Amino acid sequence: MKKILLTGGTGYIGSHIAVALAREGYSPVIADNFSRSDRRIAERIRELCGRAVPVYEADCRDINALRNLRDREGHLDGVIHLAAFKSVGESVRKPAAYFDNNIGSMSVLSAFIKESKIPHFVFSSSCTVYGSPEVREVTEETPFGKAFSPYGYTKQACERLTHDLVRAEPWLKVVSLRYFNPIGAHPSGRLGELPGGIPDNLLPYITQTAVGEREALTVFGEDYDTPDGSCVRDYVHVCDVAEAHVRALAYLADAEHSPEVFNIGTGKGHSVKEIIDIFSRVNGVPLKVIHGPRRPGDVDAIYANVDKATEVLDWKSTYTVEDALKHAWEWQKSLVNF
Numbered sequence: 152m153k154k155i156l157l158t159g160g161t162g163y164i165g166s167h168i169a170v171a172l173a174r175e176g177y178s179p180v181i182a183d184n185f186s187r188s189d190r191r192i193a194e195r196i197r198e199l200c201g202r203a204v205p206v207y208e209a210d211c212r213d214i215n216a217l218r219n220l221r222d223r224e225g226h227l228d229g230v231i232h233l234a235a236f237k238s239v240g241e242s243v244r245k246p247a248a249y250f251d252n253n254i255g256s257m258s259v260l261s262a263f264i265k266e267s268k269i270p271h272f273v274f275s276s277s278c279t280v281y282g283s284p285e286v287r288e289v290t291e292e293t294p295f296g297k298a299f300s301p302y303g304y305t306k307q308a309c310e311r312l313t314h315d316l317v318r319a320e321p322w323l324k325v326v327s328l329r330y331f332n333p334i335g336a337h338p339s340g341r342l343g344e345l346p347g348g349i350p351d352n353l354l355p356y357i358t359q360t361a362v363g364e365r366e367a368l369t370v371f372g373e374d375y376d377t378p379d380g381s382c383v384r385d386y387v388h389v390c391d392v393a394e395a396h397v398r399a400l401a402y403l404a405d406a407e408h409s410p411e412v413f414n415i416g417t418g419k420g421h422s423v424k425e426i427i428d429i430f431s432r433v434n435g436v437p438l439k440v441i442h443g444p445r446r447p448g449d450v451d452a453i454y455a456n457v458d459k460a461t462e463v464l465d466w467k468s469t470y471t472v473e474d475a476l477k478h479a480w481e482w483q484k485s486l487v488n489f
């Protein structure tokens with residue numbers, strides 16, 4: 152069974168990837184420093200995987216912690232790297248912390264991959280690398296834009312590092328997956344997003360408002376150049392995002408080209424107002440909504456062209472946005488017993 156090191160494996164996306172890997176016959180080995188995740192998720196992952204999944208408390212900036220993991224686990228066949236901070240707003244307030252954590256962990260992990268001769272590497276990137284593009288439907292050929300935030304800059308820098316790594320170590324095969332807006336939760340209701348404090352992102356804010364933890368949801372801007380004036384994004388179910396990693400590993404086993412990048416979205420845009428309406432309709436829950444000014448740094452509309460992932464990875468999203476909004480609501484309601 153191929154062993155895959157999954158950094159940040161108890162986080163929102165990582166936990167869903169762990170379950171998808173186990174289902175496909177991989178053996179996930181999780182490294183997480185728990186700075187942004189909950190230790191109890193490890194048990195949920197084991198429950199859904201139906202077997203033991205090793206979880207190491209390890210910070211990717213600490214090469215000795217990674218070496219300790221390798222000494223115990225033996226040869227690793229691949230790495231999926233998610234361990235990073237991911238809040239655009241926080242990165243503006245704490246730029247040095249984002250450089251230290253996101254770029255620091257990538258560079259130490261790269262040294263570890265080299266010394267351990269781990270042949271396959273999947274990097275968790277983001278559509279934030281496109282900045283504010285001139286087109287709304289972006290392909291992988293759309294150039295990097297000006298990074299709007301330190302967070303965005305760290306994703307660009309890490310992607311660039313993958314190119315330099317492969318040039319220096321041609322035996323290493325790398326894929327970067329540029330996620331659009333992952334939403335939803337595991338259909339079992341056992342895994343989902345656990346934002347600490349006040350959420351930055353739309354979905355947890357919606358579900359927390361619906362459950363009464365927040366008074367009202369603010370729509371940030373209604374004067375954008377979009378059909379209803381609110382921003383348009385490509386919301387993709389987190390289980391589809393997880394499946395893309397399984398496909399990326401399969402691609403790397405026989406990679407024709409490396410490093411390679413893929414957009415991971417649905418190919419469709421939904422506005423903030425549409426998401427609010429669909430959430431209320433499919434779940435039968437009214438939401439108190441107020442109207443606010445634009446949020447600094449937001450682009451009016453961006454969604455993925457997913458032709459490349461479809462053709463090369465044989466991947467495309469399978470869940471609808473309605474499914475994702477139902478699963479997100481089931482997860483939120485289940486948290487009373489968490």
Ligand code: UFG
Nearest residue numbers: 277278279351352353354356369370371382384423446449
């Ligand atoms: N929004 C609201 N109200 C809220 C929260 C969000 O109206 O309370 C709006 C935002 O203005 C935006 C949309 O909902 O138009 C989506 O916002 P999110 O914060 O959920 O997501 P972003 O598109 O800003 O950010 C996402 C990821 C980042 C990634 C970025 C790339 O969260 O990790 O896409 O653009 F970098």
